[in-house]
Amino acid sequence: MQRWLVLSGLLAIAFSAAADWEFSGSATLELRYYPQAGLDARQYDGGNVSLILEPEFYRSFNDGADTLLFAPYLQADQHDGGRNRLDIRELTWVHVGEDWELRTGIRQEYWGVTEFQHLVDVINQFDTAVDIDNEDKLGQPMVNLSLVRDWGIVDYYLLPGFRTRTWPGVAGRLRPPLPVIGPARYQSGQGDRHVDHALRWSQTLGDVDLGVGWFKGTNREPLLQPAADGQSLTAYYEQMQQLSVDAQATLGDWLWKLEAYHRAASREDYNALQAGFEYTRYGVFGSDADLGLLLEYGWNDSEQLTFNLFQNDLFAGFRLAMNDTQSSELLAGFSQDLDGGGNTLLLEGSRRLGNDWKASLTARWFLADEPRDPLYYFRRENLLEFSLRYFWSNRH
Amino acid sequence: MNKRMLWIALLSLLPLLVQAETAEEKGLAIAKEAKARDTGWKDMQASMKMVLKNAQGEESVRTLRIKALEVEGDGDKGLTIFDQPRDVKGTALLSFSHPVGDDEQWLYLPALKRVKRISSRNKSGPFMGSEFAYEDLTSFEVPKYRYKYLRDEPCGEDTCFVVEQVPTDKNSGYTRRIVWIDQSHYRLHKVEFYDRKNSLLKTLTFSNYQQYLGKFWRAHRMEMVNHQNGKSTVLEWSDIRFDTGLSDKDFNKNSLKRAR
Numbered sequence: 001m002q003r004w005l006v007l008s009g010l011l012a013i014a015f016s017a018a019a020d021w022e023f024s025g026s027a028t029l030e031l032r033y034y035p036q037a038g039l040d041a042r043q044y045d046g047g048n049v050s051l052i053l054e055p056e057f058y059r060s061f062n063d064g065a066d067t068l069l070f071a072p073y074l075q076a077d078q079h080d081g082g083r084n085r086l087d088i089r090e091l092t093w094v095h096v097g098e099d100w101e102l103r104t105g106i107r108q109e110y111w112g113v114t115e116f117q118h119l120v121d122v123i124n125q126f127d128t129a130v131d132i133d134n135e136d137k138l139g140q141p142m143v144n145l146s147l148v149r150d151w152g153i154v155d156y157y158l159l160p161g162f163r164t165r166t167w168p169g170v171a172g173r174l175r176p177p178l179p180v181i182g183p184a185r186y187q188s189g190q191g192d193r194h195v196d197h198a199l200r201w202s203q204t205l206g207d208v209d210l211g212v213g214w215f216k217g218t219n220r221e222p223l224l225q226p227a228a229d230g231q232s233l234t235a236y237y238e239q240m241q242q243l244s245v246d247a248q249a250t251l252g253d254w255l256w257k258l259e260a261y262h263r264a265a266s267r268e269d270y271n272a273l274q275a276g277f278e279y280t281r282y283g284v285f286g287s288d289a290d291l292g293l294l295l296e297y298g299w300n301d302s303e304q305l306t307f308n309l310f311q312n313d314l315f316a317g318f319r320l321a322m323n324d325t326q327s328s329e330l331l332a333g334f335s336q337d338l339d340g341g342g343n344t345l346l347l348e349g350s351r352r353l354g355n356d357w358k359a360s361l362t363a364r365w366f367l368a369d370e371p372r373d374p375l376y377y378f379r380r381e382n383l384l385e386f387s388l389r390y391f392w393s394n395r396h
Numbered sequence: 397m398n399k400r401m402l403w404i405a406l407l408s409l410l411p412l413l414v415q416a417e418t419a420e421e422k423g424l425a426i427a428k429e430a431k432a433r434d435t436g437w438k439d440m441q442a443s444m445k446m447v448l449k450n451a452q453g454e455e456s457v458r459t460l461r462i463k464a465l466e467v468e469g470d471g472d473k474g475l476t477i478f479d480q481p482r483d484v485k486g487t488a489l490l491s492f493s494h495p496v497g498d499d500e501q502w503l504y505l506p507a508l509k510r511v512k513r514i515s516s517r518n519k520s521g522p523f524m525g526s527e528f529a530y531e532d533l534t535s536f537e538v539p540k541y542r543y544k545y546l547r548d549e550p551c552g553e554d555t556c557f558v559v560e561q562v563p564t565d566k567n568s569g570y571t572r573r574i575v576w577i578d579q580s581h582y583r584l585h586k587v588e589f590y591d592r593k594n595s596l597l598k599t600l601t602f603s604n605y606q607q608y609l610g611k612f613w614r615a616h617r618m619e620m621v622n623h624q625n626g627k628s629t630v631l632e633w634s635d636i637r638f639d640t641g642l643s644d645k646d647f648n649k650n651s652l653k654r655a656r
Contacts, residue, residue: 022656024485058656067654094654101650110510135508148650202649204500209513250513252498282518283569290521325448325456325525327484355457358483391482 024393025055025071031387032173036380039177042170044079051076052130054089067094075130082129082169082179088139101146106139109157111200111213112259113248114274116296116315116333119259120244122215123157123198129166132174138163152203159196162218164235176377182227184235186218187266194218194239207251213244219265223304240265254279257296270302276315292319294333312338317346326352342368342375358389423543423559430582431538437612439642440464443635448526451626456481458524464535465642471495472535473647477655478524488655490647491516495537496564504652511649520569526629527598527620529569532589540564546574551585554578570597583613591624598622608638 030050037045053074060067071090077083092105109123117134124137143158167180188194196217203210222235244261255278262271276296284291294317298310317333333346345367350360362385368375417425446458459480465473471493478487486506493499499516519531541561549558556576563570571594576586584602591597602615618631645651 024482026482060656067656096654099645101654108509110508113512146650148645148648153648153650204513204649248513250500250515253515253517255513255515280515280518282521288522290518323522323525325450327481327525352481352483355481356483389483391485393479393482393485395479395485 020059022058022393022395023055024058024391024395025053026389026391028052028054028387028389030385033384034173034380035382035384038173039377039380040179042179043173043175044171048080048173049078050080050083056090065096067096068092069094077172080129080169080172082167082172085129085166087127089137090139099148101144101148103142103144103146106141107144108137108139109142109144111211111244112246113209113257114246114259114276114296115257115278115294116276116317116335117259117274117298117310119272119274119298120211120213120242120246120261122213122220122242122244123159125163125165125220127166129168129172138166152201155198155200155202157196157198157200159198159217160193162192162194162196162237164192164237165220165222170232174378174381174383176233178226178231178233180224180233180235182232182234184222184237185225186236187238188218192218207249209248209250211244211246213242213246215242215244216240219263238265238267253281263302268302268304270300270304272298272300272302274298288323290319290321290323292321294318310335310337314338337373337375341370341373342366342379344375356391358391360387360389361385362387419545420543422545423561424538426545426557426559426577426582427538427541427543427561430577431536433582434536434612435466437609438466438639441635441637441640441642442633445632445634446524446526446528447630447632449628449630456525458526463642463646465644465647467492471499471537473644474535475647475652475655486656488652490649490652492647493534493537495539499534502649502652504655509653511652517567519565519567526631527622527627528629528631531563531565531568531570532600532620541573548579549576551576551578554580554585556585581613584615596623606636608636612638 028051030052032048033046055072057070058067069090069092073087073089075083075085088106090107092103092107095102110121111123112118112121124140126134127136127138130136140159140163141161145156147154164184168175170179170181172179186192194217196215198213198215200211200213217239219238219240222237224233225236227234241264242261244259246259249256257277258275260271260273263269274296276294278292278294280290280292282290296315298313298315300311314336315333317331320330322328328351329349331348334343336343345365347363348360350358352358364383366375366378366381368379370376441463443461444459448456448458457480461477461479463475467473474491474493476489478484488504490502491499501514501516503512503514505512520529523530523533541563544560546558546560549556556578559575559577561573561575569592570589571592572590574588575584577583578585583605586602587600588596589598598620600618600620602618604616605613606616607613614633614636616633619628621628
C-alpha cells in the first residue's frame with residue numbers, strides 16, 4: 001500500500017510535469033444515509049461522507065502506435081476504514097500493430113452484455129467496498145495480446161498476481177452482520193501469486209454479437225467462512241476453470257441478451273445463466289425522451305457460493321432518458337427471488353449541472369424476511385445516497 | 397415525307413422530350429449528381445463544436461472528434477469521440493451506416509470499459525441534447541429519400557434547385573425536407589424540416605464553405621433553428637483533413653476501445 005502510494009505519487013508528478021500529457025479526471029463527494037442501525041453494533045449509524053479522487057494521465061506516442069495511461073483511485077471515508085485506500089485502476093502501455101495489439105500493465109477488462117448481473121466478467125476483481133453493484137473493479141496486472149482477424153477478435157490474457165476482493169470495514173455498512181477481514185486463504189499453494197490465463201473470441205455476425213471466453217486460475221468470487229473467533233468472515237479463494245458464452249441480438253428496438261458459464265472447481269461443478277431483453281421506445285409521451293424496459297432472469301445451481309443471491313430470480317427495470325441538455329436520467333430496478341425469498345429495489349436519478357458537474361440521487365432497498373435467504377442479512381442496510389461529481393480535463 | 401424531313405421532325409421533338417422529364421426524375425437526378433460529386437474522398441478526420449442555445453439564450457457546449465471512412469457500394473464507417481461535456485469524455489461511438497435498413501452501432505463506455513452494441517432505431521432523437529437529430533448527421537445516401545424538384549430560386553450569388561425529399565425510412569421523424577442546392581457546385585444551402593404533423597419544425601443553414609482536395613466542399617458552420625421550441629444549435633467544424641490514411645483497421649471494436 002505504502003509502496004504504491006510512493007510509486008503513484010512519483011508517477012503523478014512526472015506525468016503532470018510534462019505538458020504533452022492529457023490530464024483529466026473527476027472528484028466525487030458522496031453522502032450516504034442509512035435510516036436503520038446495522039445488525040452488527042460495530043457498524044456506524046446514520047450519515048457518512050466520502051471523498052473519491054480519480055485522476056487520469058494519458059499520452060500517445062509514435063503517431064498513436066503507443067499509448068500510456070495511468071489512472072489511480074483514491075478514497076477517504078468518514079467512518080469506514082475499509083473504504084480508505086489507494087488503488088491503481090490502470091497503469092498501461094498499449095502498442096498497436098497492423099492487426100494486433102499488445103496491452104501490458106495494470107488494466108481493466110469487460111466481458112458480457114447483461115445489465116443486472118455481470119456473470120461472465122471474470123478478469124478483474126470487484127471492488128465491493130465502493131458499492132455492491134459489481135460495477136467498480138480493481139486493476140489487474142496482465143499482458144493481453146489481441147489479434148484482429150476476419151473471423152473475429154482473439155484475446156489472450158496472461159494474469160500474474162491476484163487481487164483479493166475489497167469489502168466494507170468493521171465499522172462499514174452495506175455488509176453482512178460479520179465483516180470480511182483478515183488475510184485471505186487460498187486453495188493454491190502459490191496464494192495470490194498464482195498465474196492465471198484467459199482466452200476470448202468475439203465476433204459480430206450480422207445482428208448478433210457473440211463472445212466465447214475461457215479462464216483458468218483463481219476464482220475472483222470467494223467462499224466466505226466464519227473465522228475462529230466467530231466475529232468475522234474469512235475469504236477463501238478456490239482454483240477454477242470457467243467456460244462462458246455471451247451473446248446479444250440487436251433487432252430493431254429490441255436487444256436480446258444472454259450470458260452463461262460452466263465452472264469446474266474441486267468442490268463442485270456449477271452453472272449459471274443470465275438472460276433477458278432491453279426494449280426501448282423512442283420519443284415517449286410526445287417528448288424527446290426514451291424509455292427503456294429491461295427484463296432479465298438469473299439462474300445458478302451452485303450449492304457452495306456464499307453470496308449466491310440470485311439462484312432463481314427475476315430482474316425488471318426501466319431507464320428513462322430525457323435527452324435534454326442536462327442529460328437527465330431516471331433508472332429503476334427491481335429483483336424478485338422466485339423461490340419465495342426477498343427482493344431488492346434500486347432508484348437512481350442523475351443530471352448534469354453546467355458543463356463540468358453531475359449530481360445523482362440513489363435509493364437502495366433490501367426486502368427480506370426469510371432467514372434462509374442471503375438477502376436477509378442485508379435487511380437493515382437500506383440506503384439513500386447523494387453524490388456530486390466534478391469533472392476536469394486539459395483537452396479543449 | 398422523305399428521310400431528311402423525318403429526321404428534322406424528330407430532332408425538333410427533342411427539346412420536348414427533355415422537358416418531359418418529370419419533377420420526380422429531375423429531383424432524383426439532382427440527388428445523384430450531388431452524391432457523385434461527393435464521392436471518392438476516401439477518409440476524413442475533423443473536430444466539431446456544438447453550441448446549444450435555449451429559448452432564454454443560455455448556452456452549453458459539446459465538443460467531439462470524428463473519423464470517417466468511405467466504403468464503396470455501402471454507407472460510411474464512422475468513429476465519434478466525445479470530449480465535452482466532461483462527464484461523457486472518453487465515450488466513443490463506432491458506426492457502420494447502410495443506405496437502406498438499420499445502421500450497426502457500438503458505444504464504448506469508459507467508466508466500465510464496456511463496448512455495448514446499441515439500437516440504431518433512434519433516428520429522430522436529439523443528438524447530445526441539441527437541435528440536431530441523429531438522422532440529420534448521418535451521411536447522405538440517395539435511397540434514403542424520394543425526390544421532387546420544385547423550382548429554381550436565387551440563393552446568395554448563386555441559383556439553387558429547390559427539391560422536396562420524402563424519407564423512405566418509417567422511423568424518420570420527418571414527413572419531408574425541402575432542400576436548397578446550388579447549381580454551380582451542388583452544395584446544400586438550406587434545409588427545412590417538417591415534423592410528423594407536416595408543420596415546419598426546423599431550418600438548417602450552411603455557411604463558410606471551403607473546398608478540399610480541389611473537389612470536396614464542406615460547410616464549416618451549420619446553424620439549426622427550431623421554430624417550435626425557440627432553441628438553436630450552431631455546429632462549427634474545424635481541423636478538417638482528407639486522405640489521412642485511415643483504413644478498415646481503424647474502425648473495429650479494438651480501435652473503438654482505444655479511441656481517445
